[in-house]
Amino acid sequence: MATNISDRLRAGVTTRTAEETRALAAEWAAALPADATVALHGDLGSGKTTWVQGLALGFGINEPVTSPAFTIYTLHSGPERMLAHMDAYRLRSAQEAEDLLIEEFLVSPWCLAVEWPDRVPGWISRDALHVGLEIEADGRHSIRLRGR
Numbered sequence: 001m002a003t004n005i006s007d008r009l010r011a012g013v014t015t016r017t018a019e020e021t022r023a024l025a026a027e028w029a030a031a032l033p034a035d036a037t038v039a040l041h042g043d044l045g046s047g048k049t050t051w052v053q054g055l056a057l058g059f060g061i062n063e064p065v066t067s068p069a070f071t072i073y074t075l076h077s078g079p080e081r082m083l084a085h086m087d088a089y090r091l092r093s094a095q096e097a098e099d100l101l102i103e104e105f106l107v108s109p110w111c112l113a114v115e116w117p118d119r120v121p122g123w124i125s126r127d128a129l130h131v132g133l134e135i136e137a138d139g140r141h142s143i144r145l146r147g148r
């Protein structure tokens, strides 16, 4: 039986390569609602940034998505929607998180993808989609869409 990408991710998927992870994220990108917050949970190296790279691919965004050393978030505009990529790892305080003013830059339709979402609870809307990433003992990466 053919199942859609969200159902597959909800059941949990494992990938062997970053390329495979990006391809899944790119497929999922098309299933996202117009204005979507995506909270990416997982340890360092679990594939959060790789997932965002896949989202960008899916949105037709060609510029590279990286883990910036000094910025908390990067805005990418694309032909279908804009992608705001936040990496909250280096945020030091709740105040710093509040001061980001991202909403001023979000133009619908947008996707706000957040690494380390627990550090910026104020930016994670109630309708956010939560994705958990893990490295398995055998080196594969697992991806699971939580909730709905």
Ligand SMILES: Nc1ncnc2c1ncn2[C@@H]1O[C@H](COP(=O)(O)OP(=O)(O)O)[C@@H](O)[C@H]1O
Binding pocket: 015, 016, 017, 018, 019, 020, 021, 042, 043, 044, 045, 046, 047, 048, 049, 050, 051, 067, 115, 140, 141
């Ligand atoms: N199956 C896989 N899925 C995602 N990343 C993988 C996979 N296999 C190897 N990798 C590698 O693991 C690393 C994941 O890094 P990254 O996406 O930056 O993680 P995070 O943002 O969670 O710290 C990358 O170097 C990527 O190439």
Ligand SMILES: [Mg+2]
Binding pocket: 048, 049, 050, 067, 087, 115
């Ligand atoms: Mg990262």
